[in-house]
Amino acid sequence: MVAQAEDVIPQRSPLMAFMARWLLTTNHKEIGTLYLWLSFTLFFIGGAMAMVIRLELFQPGIQFAEPLFYNQMVTMHGLIMVFGVVMPGFVGLANWQIPLMIGAPDMAMPRLNNFSFWILPFAFTLLLSSLFMEGGAPNFGWTFYAPLSTTYGPPSTDFFIIGVHMMGISSVLGAINVIVTIFNLRTPGMTLMKMPLFVWTWLITAFLLIMVMPVLAGVVTMMLTDRHFDTSFFSAAGGGDPLMFQHVFWFFGHPEVYILILPGFGIASQIIPTFARKRLFGYHSMVFASAAIAFLSFIVWGHHMFTAGMPVWVELSFMYATMLIAVPTGVKVFNWVATMWRGSMTFETPMLFALGFVILFTIGGFSGLMLALVPADFQYHDTFFVVAHFHYVLYPGAIFGTMAAVYYWIPKWTGNMYDERLGKIHFWTAVIAVNLTFFPMHFTGLAGMPRRIVDYSLQFADFNMVSSVGAALLGMTQVLFLYIVIKTIRGGAKASTRVWEGADGLEWTVPSPAPHHTFETPPAFPPIMDENESTSLNE
Amino acid sequence: MISMSNGLRNCLTLAFLASFSTLTFAVEFDLREGVTDMSQRIQDLHHLSLAVCVVVGIVVFGAMFYSIVAHRRSRHPKPADFHESLLVEIVWTTVPILILVGMAIPATTTLLEIEDNSDPDLTILITASQWKWHYQYLEADIGFYSNMTTPTAQINNLEPKGENYLLEVDNPLVLPTNKKVRFLTTSNDVIHSWWVPDFAVKQDAIPGFINEAWARLDQPGLFRGQCAELCGKDHAYMPVVVEVRLEAEFDKWIDDQRLAKELSSGQAVADRNKTWTMAELMPIGEQVFLTHCATCHESTGVGQGVTYPALAGGEIPNGPLEVHIDLVMNGKGGTEMQSWAPQLSDRELAAVITYERNAWGNSTNDVVQPKTIYATR
Ligand code: HEM
Ligand SMILES: [Cu+2]
Numbered sequence: 001m002v003a004q005a006e007d008v009i010p011q012r013s014p015l016m017a018f019m020a021r022w023l024l025t026t027n028h029k030e031i032g033t034l035y036l037w038l039s040f041t042l043f044f045i046g047g048a049m050a051m052v053i054r055l056e057l058f059q060p061g062i063q064f065a066e067p068l069f070y071n072q073m074v075t076m077h078g079l080i081m082v083f084g085v086v087m088p089g090f091v092g093l094a095n096w097q098i099p100l101m102i103g104a105p106d107m108a109m110p111r112l113n114n115f116s117f118w119i120l121p122f123a124f125t126l127l128l129s130s131l132f133m134e135g136g137a138p139n140f141g142w143t144f145y146a147p148l149s150t151t152y153g154p155p156s157t158d159f160f161i162i163g164v165h166m167m168g169i170s171s172v173l174g175a176i177n178v179i180v181t182i183f184n185l186r187t188p189g190m191t192l193m194k195m196p197l198f199v200w201t202w203l204i205t206a207f208l209l210i211m212v213m214p215v216l217a218g219v220v221t222m223m224l225t226d227r228h229f230d231t232s233f234f235s236a237a238g239g240g241d242p243l244m245f246q247h248v249f250w251f252f253g254h255p256e257v258y259i260l261i262l263p264g265f266g267i268a269s270q271i272i273p274t275f276a277r278k279r280l281f282g283y284h285s286m287v288f289a290s291a292a293i294a295f296l297s298f299i300v301w302g303h304h305m306f307t308a309g310m311p312v313w314v315e316l317s318f319m320y321a322t323m324l325i326a327v328p329t330g331v332k333v334f335n336w337v338a339t340m341w342r343g344s345m346t347f348e349t350p351m352l353f354a355l356g357f358v359i360l361f362t363i364g365g366f367s368g369l370m371l372a373l374v375p376a377d378f379q380y381h382d383t384f385f386v387v388a389h390f391h392y393v394l395y396p397g398a399i400f401g402t403m404a405a406v407y408y409w410i411p412k413w414t415g416n417m418y419d420e421r422l423g424k425i426h427f428w429t430a431v432i433a434v435n436l437t438f439f440p441m442h443f444t445g446l447a448g449m450p451r452r453i454v455d456y457s458l459q460f461a462d463f464n465m466v467s468s469v470g471a472a473l474l475g476m477t478q479v480l481f482l483y484i485v486i487k488t489i490r491g492g493a494k495a496s497t498r499v500w501e502g503a504d505g506l507e508w509t510v511p512s513p514a515p516h517h518t519f520e521t522p523p524a525f526p527p528i529m530d531e532n533e534s535t536s537l538n539e
Numbered sequence: 540m541i542s543m544s545n546g547l548r549n550c551l552t553l554a555f556l557a558s559f560s561t562l563t564f565a566v567e568f569d570l571r572e573g574v575t576d577m578s579q580r581i582q583d584l585h586h587l588s589l590a591v592c593v594v595v596g597i598v599v600f601g602a603m604f605y606s607i608v609a610h611r612r613s614r615h616p617k618p619a620d621f622h623e624s625l626l627v628e629i630v631w632t633t634v635p636i637l638i639l640v641g642m643a644i645p646a647t648t649t650l651l652e653i654e655d656n657s658d659p660d661l662t663i664l665i666t667a668s669q670w671k672w673h674y675q676y677l678e679a680d681i682g683f684y685s686n687m688t689t690p691t692a693q694i695n696n697l698e699p700k701g702e703n704y705l706l707e708v709d710n711p712l713v714l715p716t717n718k719k720v721r722f723l724t725t726s727n728d729v730i731h732s733w734w735v736p737d738f739a740v741k742q743d744a745i746p747g748f749i750n751e752a753w754a755r756l757d758q759p760g761l762f763r764g765q766c767a768e769l770c771g772k773d774h775a776y777m778p779v780v781v782e783v784r785l786e787a788e789f790d791k792w793i794d795d796q797r798l799a800k801e802l803s804s805g806q807a808v809a810d811r812n813k814t815w816t817m818a819e820l821m822p823i824g825e826q827v828f829l830t831h832c833a834t835c836h837e838s839t840g841v842g843q844g845v846t847y848p849a850l851a852g853g854e855i856p857n858g859p860l861e862v863h864i865d866l867v868m869n870g871k872g873g874t875e876m877q878s879w880a881p882q883l884s885d886r887e888l889a890a891v892i893t894y895e896r897n898a899w900g901n902s903t904n905d906v907v908q909p910k911t912i913y914a915t916r
């Protein structure tokens with residue numbers, strides 16, 4: 001955010017210089033900043049779509065959105081949030097932090113890094129432009145099941161397909177960069193089993209990305225040929241199989257949901273020890289649990305298809321494998337609690353968000369476990385119970401995780417402390433709003449409200465109204481967050497090098513703000529932390 | 540506003556209840572108990588897993604909150620420095636596994652029973668299409684469509700909403716008590732999902748494939764559900780209504796349906812032998828159009844953008860008659876314009892085509908006769 005313009009060619013006009021700096025930059029910090037702003041911008045766009053959804057669902061009847069438009073909103077909201085907000089947000093954090101945390105001067109492939117980022121604004125422009133096309137934007141849900149998305153898809157589906165390809169290329173290139181950086185640029189002495197957990201979880205995430213993004217690319221390519229080149233991969237009339245679409249999609253889709261959460265696990269594992277002033281409990285088991293989750297994520301995809309008609313032994317296998325994921329996930333939660341146990345905790349904003357993450361994510365994990373039971377899933381599937389479940393893991397998981405990370409590291413990025421009072425207000429309103437919005441969805445779902453419906457019968461009215469009120473509040477908290485971030489960039493109490501009293505790790509040995517170039521020579525590891533020096537704010 | 544404060548109150552009550560008991564929820568917070576053996580066992584399973592989650596949650600969050608209170612810096616200024624314990628890790632890996640096994644066993648036995656589709660007494664073939672259900676009684680050779688009947692005025696908030704808003708149909712599926720009824724589901728276009736919460740039956744209807752499910756009902760009543768898989772624009776308007784009747788009444792109903800079928804085929808013969816006038820056909824045509832076509836083409840025939848073409852002044856309604864008849868009867872493959880020949884009678888088809896050719900400023904003066912339709916079939 002504040003970065004010196006030292007290597008910008010001097011004789012250009014200020015505008016050109018600005019453009020050249022951001023368009024051509026190969027600096028991991030600047031690229032990280034770009035990713036984070038892109039993610040934040042799309043968060044407002046995807047959030048505005050959520051507001052349209054909740055406005056329409058405020059009351060039974062059609063008020064603001066016609067059915068076809070509603071379906072477009074639901075689809076674009078899901079796509080933007082998953083591919084445009086959470087993924088670029090985490091990549092932005094990776095860009096900023098991985099080199100700083102492993103003592104590397106930059107990412108291993110800086111030009112590739114620039115390219116990976118600059119694909120994205122074009123991909124999302126393409127995707128969003130479909131809203132203005134004849135026939136409207138994609139309207140088949142973020143899971144784009146065939147044949148609704150193939151034979152019956154609107155013309156803009158092709159733009160969606162190209163957009164997904166571009167995002168996929170960006171993600172794979174970004175992931176390769178992360179892997180190469182972590183394997184080659186660690187400072188001497190930092191063995192794999194000494195890496196910070198954020199780096200570990202990102203390494204695992206990067207492998208997941210490399211394995212599943214090509215599958216996504218494959219499935220959209222099959223759609224494209226089904227739509228235009230007379231193939232019948234997914235059309236029973238031509239000898240294909242619509243269910244195969246679901247298998248291929250979810251083979252990508254389930255690992256994808258762990259892509260959306262693993263870096264969040266890493267963030268919580270950095271923040272909780274800092275503010276508990278105690279080392280992370282069970283480092284090794286944390287690493288193994290992350291790897292186990294990643295492995296299991298490849299053999300559970302069928303739990304999204306229990307009502308699609310599978311042989312009973314297949315259903316049972318997917319059920320057992322899914323239940324098994326609860327074990328490593330539980331281990332992580334227990335380890336976080338054990339880290340807090342008999343620590344000496346303070347509750348600055350990053351810690352609050354990390355704790356909110358742990359608690360609310362665990363609630364989402366519980367409903368996930370319930371969804372794994374096949375007979376019960378016959379009732380829960382495709383209802384608002386599922387919407388409640390995945391928002392409990394995504395909102396407090398991915399979004400709270402990212403926000404915790406921003407509060408935690410922004411003093412290092414900008415050199416300024418954020419406004420602690422506003423940060424706390426932000427946290428508490430967000431927690432209240434998230435629960436007000438998403439908790440009632442459990443009940444509407446259990447009472448029988450299907451998801452992706454524009455209008456509902458009268459029995460669901462009360463809880464939907466509560467949800468919509470919560471959503472409005474949740475929308476407002478984002479504006480507060482934006483204000484806090486801008487205020488921090490523009491000024492505030494100066495941050496020290498270590499920033500947090502309990503902070504540990506290489507990133508806390510460089511000055512705040514981190515200079516444009518850091519670790520041009522590999523630093524000593526383990527780092528020597530300055531005991532007396534911190535700007536920790538309270539308690 | 541009143542209902543909002545109700546909602547809020549509900550929410551608070553719930554938070555209160557949830558923290559004390561898992562089994563005494565007020566009905567509206569809970570999964571429906573339903574009316575079949577299976578739906579009840581599924582509800583038990585739901586309670587079991589919810590109880591497990593609540594207990595585990597109390598333990599884990601309890602420890603966490605205790606720690607947050609007791610181990611804050613003001614109370615506990617010097618942090619301990621333990622950070623590893625193999626024993627503890629083994630314990631909190633194995634204990635959850637045991638709990639999971641305890642949940643997997645009832646889930647497995649219930650599932651095995653649910654998936655036992657053998658020996659049905661009665662089979663219904665459920666065929667979905669955008670956005671209605673067709674029910675075929677395979678043994679009795681009876682079949683009919685089931686469409687939502689909620690008026691658009693209610694949906695557009697021009698009239699007060701009825702009690703069964705969005706959950707009412709013209710022809711409910713009628714089923715007998717005390718029989719094992721097998722449901723076969725399939726689809727003519729996109730994927731839909733047939734769901735009756737009270738039976739705990741949710742089965743996807745997939746084009747080109749047939750899925751199975753079953754239910755045994757022991758009490759008469761009306762049960763309502765909805766399509767559960769996104770199937771396009773009117774996915775929200777695809778209710779399922781099932782009327783369960785005592786066995787004897789059901790048998791009588793089947794006989795009545797058979798008779799009606801014969802009558803209507805007698806009716807069809809009469810229709811064919813008659814030469815209809817424009818004045819007779821137009822009102823019938825308008826009715827058919829409003830019921831079946833207006834959701835896409837709009838009641839004024841103006842269509843909706845490029846997705847649903849305008850019929851007022853449209854090319855086909857003003858073009859050659861045979862093309863128009865063919866399109867309406869056979870639809871257009873790969874688009875939402877489906878084939879109407881199996882869904883409408885000769886008279887209805889003749890009337891709706893006549894209507895399209897002479898309404899909203901179209902003035903071909905063509906009058907289509909039922910016998911023409913019959914000959915084209
Ligand atoms: C402002 C907060 C948010 C609100 C009020 C909100 C609301 C909703 C609602 C009501 C639906 C269901 C619509 C329906 O099924 O008819 C939905 C779907 C969805 N949301 Fe959100 N959401 C929010 C934030 C997020 C975030 C942060 C993510 C991801 C990180 C996300 C991911 C999704 C996904 C993947 C779907 C499924 C879309 C589909 O069915 O195809 N949402 N959201
Ligand atoms: Cu999954």
Ligand SMILES: [Cu+2]
Pocket residue numbers: 731732766767768769770771773774775777
């Ligand atoms: Cu549907």
